[in-house]
Amino acid sequence: MLFSLVGDAAAALGLALDAAHSGTSWNVTEVYVAGLVPPILFAPLIGVLADRWRARRLWIVSLLAQAVALGAATVLPALHFRIAMLAVAGVFGVAASAVGFKLLPDLAGTEHLSRANSAVSVANSASGLLGPALGATAHAIWGSTALLGFDTSSFLVIAGAAVIAVPASSAQATVKSHPFRGASAGFRALRESSVIGPMLPLLIGLMLATSIEGVAGVFYIRDVVGNDTWYGYVLACWALGSIPGAVLAGKGSLKGRQGQLVVIGAGMISAGLLVAGLVPNGFVIAAAFIFAGLGNGAHNVAVRNSVHSTVPETFHGQAWAAYSAMSRASVLIGYVLGTPNAALTSRTLVIASGALPLALTLGVSFLLWRRSAGQALQVAVGEPEAGQEKRGSLSA
Template sequence: MDTQKTRKTAFGAFAALRRNSLVPAPALVLIAGTLFSRVGDSLATLGMVLDAADKGMRWGVTEVFLADLLPTVVAAPFIGSLVDRVSARSVCLWALAVQAMSLGTAAAVDGFHLRVGLIAVSGLAGVASVAAGFKMLPVVAGEKHTSRANSLLTAGLSAAGLVGPALAGLLHSVSGTAFLLGADGVSFLVLAWCTALAVPRSVNVSIGRRPDAKLSDGYQALRTAPVVGPLLATLAAAMLATSIEGVAGVYYLRDVADGNETVFGLFLSTWALGSIPGALLAGRASWSGRHTALILGGVLGISLGLLCAGLLPMAAAIFPLFLLGGFGNGVCNVGLRNAVHTQVPAEVHGSAWACYQALSRSCIGLGFLLGTPNSLVTSRDQVIVSGAIPLVFALWSTLRTVRRRQPALGEASG
């Protein structure tokens, strides 16, 4: 086969698509594969959760969630530094192959705990594939279109969050958990194909490499980034808040819905629905470079949505408040991704994003614990607290930002 001719044909098709798109075609291919894989992840996770519930395993659901959280927290710095040392494309393809094999094996075995262990292996490989994907996106999108690409990806992930659980519930009742695990494995093969198509070997050199990368490089890059560093605490508070609500809200929202499962399901969908326009609007050219405003504005939307939803236990009020919270979530996520892509050197993008994954998973795990029902506070109180925490941090960060800018304005006017 004439690989050069094939490559030219593929890039000819990409060029034709690029003329009609705001985002280059290779980036669209990579985004599409990522979204397909995210739906597959939803199938596998929810399938295992439903399997644990059907078997009456008290700690089964927790085990599934921990299998996704712990590998990222522990291994992210090591894997992130690997992504920065070698070709991001090669790391991504190998990691996706491991994920596909792990999920395929999980589909072929019967033991619940063995399946969870294989999911944990896939989660470890997932740290590498996600970090590598983050590193490759600016290369295939180009600096001019990276912001828009992040916007489309974030909006698409929210849409996948709507489609995945509903599809998983349907397929689980028809085909069982093994089918869902196998489907997730296939989704990683699809993403690998999209990655190989969108990122040809010829662009490997342009993806920053750092052979002497250290484990601390990722955290150092995040701390010293002009926008992300000062806002890390606020971002952590927002992640903690949403995970607290994710657990406590199950009990609180079911009470508000008077046990109506349809209304409860709509509550959950409303948040993801609101994040789609938030992500798309945050990617507009008029917001390019306004990372601080996007992150702080997004966190304020999240906090006000959660706080007021706890203070107003009425379905008619919670729907628009969750739309507001979801809108803020989409805005914040796009602002964060753009800030890291813009302000962190390309040679440490892999380490930085892997370390951010570790930070987010740590906050999520802590939030799950704090959101667990207890005898000290009600689930409604926990939801109120989940909104108050990021609100305090967001207002504090906003005040600090304004104070830092005032001297600069004074000097300029003088």
């Protein structure tokens, strides 16, 4: 998996660098939009397929389809064609992610699910650390064709591993109905989750805020540290912190506290971004990013564990595809809002990217505390627990 994630990050960077060298700034925008918009549009339908078709078969088909799309991009060097193939691969990438999420309890076993989600998050963090560095180096030596070829081979390797490792009986289709009905079921399942539902505004706000910083920070942090090399080192601090955060969140002792980890992680991310904006010092920003990354790693694992534990198994694929669509939509909007302008400087936007989710974290924490206190009071005065609303509980 890490092999493929690093390949994806490196190939996307290679195309972005090709677009930047093409002389048209909109080509860079095209690369990022192609990686976001098609998956957003198709994610709900893909989630339905993940729950209503044989998961193993759909996973293998999705992996092979990504290999075909990227292989075509490797062979034909036209920039716009390559960007189009990146979009196709992104759509099938959502399918592979949704099915992989659905298959994980079968493959890892429910007793090891938290650790498995931790390992997935560690791989994602490591790819964010290794992919850009390796991609930039390889692009300078061999160009984007080699990067696309590497990414193609990674999906072929994973597809082969899936054929061998995933039993044919694993995660059979769980719903027998027309595959394109109920595309909104994934969003509904997230809203009805006892943990994720009450925190959806916080999760969306957090994804939006980090995307705003992702654009504004390019200008602000580079201005603070003085050059591109140090900017890259500061960015790497986030991924560096997220790896131990993901490992710690996978500990068995935290199994019943996933909801709390979602909120704590969100608070750490928000605080880190706020400090980074308030203190224009490279070393302070690096330390703040390590702290925020630590919270980000724990937050991501806790979200995955919470969806697995509070959403019915029959909706796992749809719920995760819906979450992926919300994530990409938030990123797309954040990229637009995070562009500095005459009214809002890059530093102001970075400060806002920390202040917004911090306010949401405090607000959601207060509301959930009030609900939990109300439930505790009902139990104390002798009202029956059966049938009580559990949406306010922070335990997953």
